Amino acid sequence: MKKLLILMLILMSANAKSYNKVKITPDISYIYVYHKGKAVKIHRIQDTKNKLTGEYALQYRPSKYIQPIKMHKDIQTIGEVELLTFMKEKANSREGILIDIRSKKEYKRESIPSAINIPAEVIDNKVKLSKIFKILGLTKKKDGSYDTKKALDIAVYCNGLWCDKSSVFIKKLIELGYPAEKILYYRGGFQMWKILGFTTVTNK
């Protein structure tokens, strides 16, 4: 009887999936975010022998230059812990949006949970850009400029340390009057997210 009880307890704890073997921070093993209306648990891969393979382990990247740690003097650069805080405090309550600036194809294959895709190309498309600005809380004024009072908080990422798409997009937003204090830059991007074993989702 006692043995059975112990066995049951072991099974139960395995089912509960605490994700305590490889934690995020000393206090956090996982968090919940919303991705396309569904709750997704973000944790880290628990297999301590797991290695990153495939395209995000690729080192050889001609004409992809290493990006500076700071892309603009007024824009805060963040890491994974700060990104998770952003998801919890801003994205989950729809006060903020995580933006994946990579191509549609890349986003469809795999992305960070809770991210929406705004492919970098839209910067040059006025019609699409104005639609996106609406989503981000900007309203067009009569003189053609934007009212930014209700602009949402955003965090932007692309492929990684060698990807300049985030900074091109953010600079464009600043140029158009988006408040710099409402923008966060996750420089590590999808590559660092992957190499740290964080949960990803597909967007088929």
Add this chain to the structure above:
Amino acid sequence: MKLNYGVALIVSTLLANAEVVEITKGVPSITVEQDGKKYKIERSQVKNSYLTNTFALTSRPSPPFFIEPFSVSKNVETYGELEVLDFISNKKGIFIDARLENWYKKSAIPASINVPFKVFLTQSDERKKVLKSFGAKEKSSSEFDFSDAKTLLFYCNGAWCGQSPTAINALIDLGYPEEKMKYYRGGMQAWQLLGLTTIVPKEKK
């Protein structure tokens, strides 16, 4: 402990071959010097090279490994690779690998010296010696004057490594000015993921 980076050269040859993986546009490599030896730092030029060593591991057991915050402390600046390269090639201070010796011996970033984080945690003659080599002046047995202290740049294994943040925090407690400390959070993992040059440091005699 004496540092001797010689003249650092920035090679900025315009290359006709577009397939060269450059650090930034027009900068294929940077040369740094340590103890009279020159090291060329560049990115992997091996076509389709992948990170396959232990730094490709995604998941280290916790404790002791957790994801470190982006910043160690408000006034300790976090650096990326370009800022590290600028720091070491322009000799802006001391570049410290804060990992335990066994890590450092295997592979390290060129121009770094190894001062394991544990050295900073407890009072010892070794710590005193290290602090003096940083330019700190002893005021009393437990107090130091850091007004002429050098700028220190720390790194360890990466975003999941607490060794350099631990060293920085210990130095903050000792009164080392935060403005004189920098933190390269990406560490060995990000450095190698970008294909940047590492070396097996020579044994000090």
